[in-house]
Structures are given as structure tokens and as C-alpha cells.
Amino acid sequence: MTNASAPTLPARRTRAPRSRTLTVVLGGAVLPLILLAAWQTIASLGVMPTSQLPSPAMVWNAGVDLAQRGLLLPNIGISVQRVFLGFAFGAAAGLFLGAIVGLSRFGDILLAPTLGALRTVPSLAWVPLLIIWLKYGEVSKVTLIAIGAFFPVYTTVSAALRHVDKNLVEAARAFGLNGFALFRTVQLPAVLPSVISGLRLALAQAWLFLVAAELLAASMGLGWLLSDSQNNGRTDRIFLAILLLAIIGKLSDALIGLFARWANKRWA
Amino acid sequence: MPTSTAARVRFDRVEKSFAGASRDEAVRPVLRDVSLDVAPGEVIAILGTSGCGKSTLLRIVGGLDAASGGAVSLDGDPIAGIDTRTAIGFQEPRLLPWRTVTQNVALGLPAGTPAAEGRARIARLIELVGLTEFADHRPREISGGMAQRASLARALARTPGVLLLDEPFGALDALTKLRMQDLLLSIHAAEPATILLVTHDVDEALQLADRVIVLGHQAGAPGATIIEELTVPGTRPRDRGSAELAELRGRLLSGLGIDRHGSARGIETEAGIPVFPY
Incomplete structure (x- = not known):
């Protein structure tokens, strides 16, 4: 601030958000740019053969090549579709059962032990059964992803609901709230931060299980692109698939961030 | 702006016991034989030692707890659950x-x-x-x-027809507390609800209430009941320095098992272990 009369508090407040956004964006881009530069340097020095470490340009060209042949977008599209369907079903079931177990003592007694036991089954153990029951179709993959997305949401929501301040609940009850109105007024806003972090974890799990499902049994998708490229020795495509997973994963996480903002305005 | 119609509260031989903490522990009686008639618009202060069931009595009126025996009625209707005519101010x-x-x-x-x-x-x-x-x-x-x-x-x-206040100023510093008491009085003047005020502060009770009741245990009987009831003289706002109130204060404190240390004025000192807080 060079202007002596300017540095009042309101003036700084109005200026801060924009410059902060810029700082965040630039700061976040620093490390990827350094990595890119290091990658380019190592590749052009020829320390490793290009069959093991393709240059950034080769990866870019692999992407352009796939796009021109009409293979890139369908592969991305089917993966995104699987993740979002599986995430939606799994998170919805997790919210629903988490709410039942967290709010009702009866539900807790009845369901919590079983769900707790199922949670300890490593989710990939479901793969053989899902393939026998549901065959190699979309349903088996979406189901596996839904299983992966279910447990983080269920666990965080049920635990958070159990720990809602009983005094607040009682006060709201004393002012005539009960049932859904009580849930919406007290419990939901109280557990909202936990729900959001549960959804974040669930989304990460969903991507994890997507790749697992596609590596094991698929004819399309980013996971399939990885295993197919491994078989054909196309390291450039492997790099491409990993980069795409990173970018799309980050974007989908940002969507949860937007949802969190909206939900905080709406309920909290 | 709607004016509240203060409600009459009648306690008729109210009893309350809680289940024991463990299986072999018998039920724990907290209140027994509490009978009281509160006129519409009256301010009642409920004093008592810690854990004597003051809050429980209030929670029964508010519908948050149910009496084990006897009945509480609001304008003649027995209380069953949370009633729109009551409102609670909690300790926190x-x-x-x-x-x-x-x-x-x-x-x-x-x-x-x-x-x-x-x-x-x-x-x-x-x-x-x-x-x-x-x-x-x-x-x-x-x-x-x-x-x-x-x-x-x-x-x-x-x-509310009945305003239930459970030690509402207990956690406040001394000066804020006095201001809040005056505020409550001006609110009561503007919106004359019946007020049941649970407190452990004898001065607060005398400053605010029309009548003060003391809950306590009688020898040999389980559960607390009304052991003392007194009508506070004068009209509000009362002089905080009044000598008449000071005398009542001593009487109430001794009812709560606190020695008033009045021997200098020829008042016999009673034996007994003071319980804190009161």
C-alpha cells in the first residue's frame, strides 16, 4: 500500500479475496510446473530409454493421437460415468444407513455389527463374487465402486450423528421440534462437516475401485487403458492415463468442495 | 404483539425416581410428595442443595421428564410431553x-x-x-x-404461559448476573408469564421471587420434598440492601444447611457440615 490514506480495514478486506485466489492458483501450480520441467530435463538428457520414460511431448502426442481416433473421450466418459454412478449409489446408501444407525438405538443394535463386519472385508474380495453374479457388465463395476464409496460415508455419518451435542437436541425438542424438522434443524447442520469429509473419502475410494475394476475386467475406460498399454508397452499412454486420473480426480473433488459451500449456506 | 396469558401450575403429590445405575442398585427416589399451587403470573424461586431434584422438577413441567407419580397440571390440563405453553431457559x-x-x-x-x-x-x-x-x-x-x-x-x-428457568444466570459473573436479574424483572413486567426459577443463589431468589420454596430431605424419608416455603415481602424491584431480606436470607441459608455465623449478634451457631454449593 503506497497511498497513505488508503490502508483502512474495509479497503483491505475488499482487495484480499482476489489477490488470495491468485496466490492460491499460482502457488498450487508451482510444484506441477517444477515436476514438468524436471521430467522434460530427465527425458531429454536420455538418462532413461524412452520406452520407460517418454517425454511430456510424447505423452501429449499419444493423447492427441487417441483423441483423433475417437478413443480418448469414450474411455474417459465411461470411467467418469462408472465413478459417478457408483459414488451416487454408494454415498446415498451410506447416508441413509448411517442416519439410521446414528439416530436410532434400535437401528444401531440391529445393523451396526453386521455392517461393521462387512466393512472389514477387503473390498476387492467381492470381485470374484460380483463377476459370477453380475457378469462382466457395467453393473458389476458400478456395484464394486458403490461398495467402495459406501463405507466411508456410512462410518463418518453414523459416528458423527451419535456425537451430536445432546443438550442442543434436547433444547430443540423443548421448543417443539421433532422428527424430520429436528433432524434438519439440529442434527444435519451439526454433522455436515463430517458428511462432507465422508463424501470426499468416498469419492477417492470410488476412483480407487474404478481402476481396480477396470484393470481386472473391462474393455474400455482409463483402467483398461492402463492395462492395455502395459501389455503393448505403451508407456506414453500409461503416463497419459495416470495424468488424466489425477486431473479428473482433482476436478471431481472440487465439485464436492462446491457442494460443501452450497450445503453450508443452505443448512448451516 | 400477542401478550402471554400466564398459566396456573399445580403440582399434586409429584414423585420422581430414576432407575439405578446398575442392575443390583434399586431405583433412586429423587422427589416425593411435592405439592404446590402456583398462581398465574407468580414468580416462584426453587432453592435446594445440589442434586436435590430442582432441575428434575422443572423438567417435569417442561415435559422433558415424566413424573413417576402424582401429576402436574397447566391451567387444569395434566402435562403429557412438551407443551407449547411452556418454554425453558437452560443453565447453558x-x-x-x-x-x-x-x-x-x-x-x-x-x-x-x-x-x-x-x-x-x-x-x-x-x-x-x-x-x-x-x-x-x-x-x-x-x-x-x-x-x-x-x-x-x-x-x-x-x-409462554410458564417460563421455566434452570439456573439461567448460574454461569455468569456477579455483575452480569445482577443486570440479568433486573432484565428478567423488566421482562416479567412487560410479559407477565408465570415463572419457575431454579437457583442455588439465595439472594437471587429473594430479589426475584414472590415466593421461595426450598427442596430438601427430611430425616428418614428418601427423596426431596418442599421443606420450607416463604412469601417474600415487598414489591419488586426490591432494595438489594434491605435488612428484612437479610434476615430471610439467613433463614433460607440455614434451611440449606449453611451456618450463618451470626454468633456476634447472639444467634446460636449450628453444628453441621456446610455443603457447597449450598
């Missing part, structure tokens, strides 16, 4: 942290209040408790005394 403010003061006070409005009328009433109440400037603040941004005032406004938003 218990405000929803994600709501502003205004939104918290709005929680107290009876269901079905027309929006415009509700807004006007809330604005008036917030002004009454002196929080207009902080109406859009969240609970964590205001002091404990302010939060307690907001909590009081929330209870008043219900236009």
Missing part, C-alpha cells in the same frame, strides 16, 4: 452455533407463527434483551452473558 445457553442470534431466537417461535409477525416479535425481543447490535452474530462471536440473554429471548419468543 444451548444456542445452535451455526445460526445467528436472530435465527436462534426464531427457533422459539410457536409453529405456525405468520412470518411477518414472527420477525417483528423477534426484533422486539432482541431489543428487549439488548442484542440488536449483535442480531446477526453467531453464538461464538458474543459473550457468555449475551448468549444467555439470547437464550432467554428464545424462550420468550414462545409467548
